[in-house]
Amino acid sequence: xxxxxxxxxxxxxxxxxxxxxxxxxxxxxxxxxxxxxxxxxxxxxxxxxxxxxxxxxxxxxxxxxxxxxxxxxxxxxxxxxxxxxxxxxxxxxxxxxxxxxxxxxxxxxxxxxxxxxxxxxxxxxxxxxxxxxxxxxxxxxxxxxxxxxxxxxxxxxxxxxxxxxxxxxxxxxxxxxxxxxxxxxxxxxxxxxxxxxxxxxxxxxxxxxxxxxxxxxxxxxxxxxxxxxxxxxxxxxxxxxxxxxxxxxxxxxxxxxxxxxxxxxxxxxxxxxxxxxxxxxxxxxxxxxxxxxxxxxxxxxxxxxxxxxxxxxxxxxxxxxxxxxxxxxxxxxxxxxxxxxxxxxxxxxxxxxxxxxxxxxxxxxxxxxxxxxxxxxxxxxxxxxxxxxxxxxxxxxxxxxxxxxxxxxxxxxxxxxxxxxxxxxxxxxxxxxxxxxxxxxxxxxxxxxxxxxxxxxxxxxxxxxxxxxxxxxxxxxxx
Ligand SMILES: Cc1ncc(COP(=O)(O)O)c(C=O)c1O
Numbered sequence: 001x002x003x004x005x006x007x008x009x010x011x012x013x014x015x016x017x018x019x020x021x022x023x024x025x026x027x028x029x030x031x032x033x034x035x036x037x038x039x040x041x042x043x044x045x046x047x048x049x050x051x052x053x054x055x056x057x058x059x060x061x062x063x064x065x066x067x068x069x070x071x072x073x074x075x076x077x078x079x080x081x082x083x084x085x086x087x088x089x090x091x092x093x094x095x096x097x098x099x100x101x102x103x104x105x106x107x108x109x110x111x112x113x114x115x116x117x118x119x120x121x122x123x124x125x126x127x128x129x130x131x132x133x134x135x136x137x138x139x140x141x142x143x144x145x146x147x148x149x150x151x152x153x154x155x156x157x158x159x160x161x162x163x164x165x166x167x168x169x170x171x172x173x174x175x176x177x178x179x180x181x182x183x184x185x186x187x188x189x190x191x192x193x194x195x196x197x198x199x200x201x202x203x204x205x206x207x208x209x210x211x212x213x214x215x216x217x218x219x220x221x222x223x224x225x226x227x228x229x230x231x232x233x234x235x236x237x238x239x240x241x242x243x244x245x246x247x248x249x250x251x252x253x254x255x256x257x258x259x260x261x262x263x264x265x266x267x268x269x270x271x272x273x274x275x276x277x278x279x280x281x282x283x284x285x286x287x288x289x290x291x292x293x294x295x296x297x298x299x300x301x302x303x304x305x306x307x308x309x310x311x312x313x314x315x316x317x318x319x320x321x322x323x324x325x326x327x328x329x330x331x332x333x334x335x336x337x338x339x340x341x342x343x344x345x346x347x348x349x350x351x352x353x354x355x356x357x358x359x360x361x362x363x364x365x366x367x368x369x370x371x372x373x374x375x376x377x378x379x380x381x382x383x384x385x386x387x388x389x390x391x392x393x394x395x396x397x398x399x400x401x402x403x404x405x406x407x408x409x410x411x412x413x414x415x416x417x418x419x420x421x422x423x424x425x426x427x428x429x430x431x432x433x434x435x436x437x438x439x440x441x442x443x444x445x446x447x448x449x450x451x452x453x454x455x456x457x458x459x460x461x462x463x464x465x466x467x468x469x470x471x472x473x474x475x476x477x478x479x
Pocket of ligand 1: 086141142143144145180182233235236237262263264265291303
């Protein structure tokens with residue numbers, strides 16, 4: 001009889017499974033009582049984290065218990081009062097599907113039967129949900145890799161053969177000045193160079209100025225440059241502004257240019273009655289990035305790149321490999337990655353469990369909560385709404401009372417320092433988690449609402465905390 005592997009769990013398997021699921025249940029219950037902050041790691045944790053490589057194991061039960069404490073002492077974006085960056089939610093059915101998919105460890109580089117079909121079906125569902133159309137694409141680790149993949153395809157289309165021969169410095173890309181830095185980073189990685197990324201000015205609503213785009217294209221064409229793509233942002237990371245997609249699509253059509261939409265954060269809102277008008281024109285995009293681990297709520301990592309002509313992916317990524325000859329066409333020929341987790345299953349399970357309607361309602365609710373927050377800010381004399389929210393990012397400032405009393409100008413550097421310190425102090429105190437950002441040179445608080453658990457009560461807590469902490473800061477001064 002063969003011996004059991006030293007890595008099998010043996011008698012610990014069932015208790016470990018029960019323990020893990022009881023810990024997930026406790027975490028979910030904990031998220032409902034809002035502690036969004038990040039307490040500093042305990043002494044016990046610091047001592048555990050300084051241990052050398054263990055030569056003998058402590059067993060799965062103890063390792064899982066230790067892992068639970070580490071997670072509890074980490075910043076959990078799943079909490080409803082986490083408003084920092086672009087948060088996520090750890091959607092419950094997604095968490096469970098993730099555990100299931102990891103247990104099967106599917107290989108998606110080769111044809112993986114049902115799993116390969118699930119990926120394509122899920123991509124089709126996402127395309128249909130946001131109005132891009134039910135087309136093809138790939139599942140990625142997130143917005144950065146989706147944008148990089150799309151721009152690799154656009155580069156090969158504009159300059160055929162460049163994937164082999166490299167670039168000659170002629171290619172240019174067009175984005176608004178408020179596009180995500182993943183575009184410049186992609187340009188660097190693809191040999192286009194971030195110096196060839198044209199930052200097009202924005203209009204009063206912080207959307208790409210299409211007349212300026214036309215001017216820049218004209219200038220570049222006159223100088224013999226080769227435009228590769230225009231990247232519109234559908235929900236900028238800073239303020240949630242959506243570029244005018246239909247107008248940009250028209251420019252791309254005139255110039256036969258690849259039209260990519262970076263909707264990593266904002267594109268799910270296209271499925272809502274409240275915001276769909278902002279995304280008119282998405283149906284003309286050649287490709288679109290959308291992060292399911294942002295505003296489709298599933299746990300990280302799950303990025304979707306929608307591509308209208310999936311063969312363009314093959315033209316960009318296919319290689320002959322003598323170790324992969326069993327099928328005529330391997331899915332790896334359409335992606336940047338080789339080994340990939342089966343990321344689509346959690347989104348597939350979430351759409352099956354809740355339906356498009358469930359998602360639409362959750363998104364509408366987030367948009368309503370964001371509009372409610374803007375309303376509360378407008379109504380308070382010590383709060384200043386810095387940008388009218390288009391989606392669920394609401395940049396605002398706390399104005400110290402001395403602005404009114406001493407007539408301090410709103411652009412005074414003291415107000416920037418006050419808001420930066422306010423964000424830090426709220427993060428430390430841990431009732432709500434808000435990050436700061438800089439809009440037009442002014443430091444703002446920048447709450448982003450993308451969690452299905454967040455309600456109006458959490459917004460009340462946010463306002464109360466800003467006013468209370470802002471007041472304390474004014475009277476105590478910085479620490
Ligand atoms: C508009 C936009 N694009 C791309 C990204 C990068 O996405 P990821 O962090 O999933 O790589 C972000 C991240 O916030 C984003 O807001």
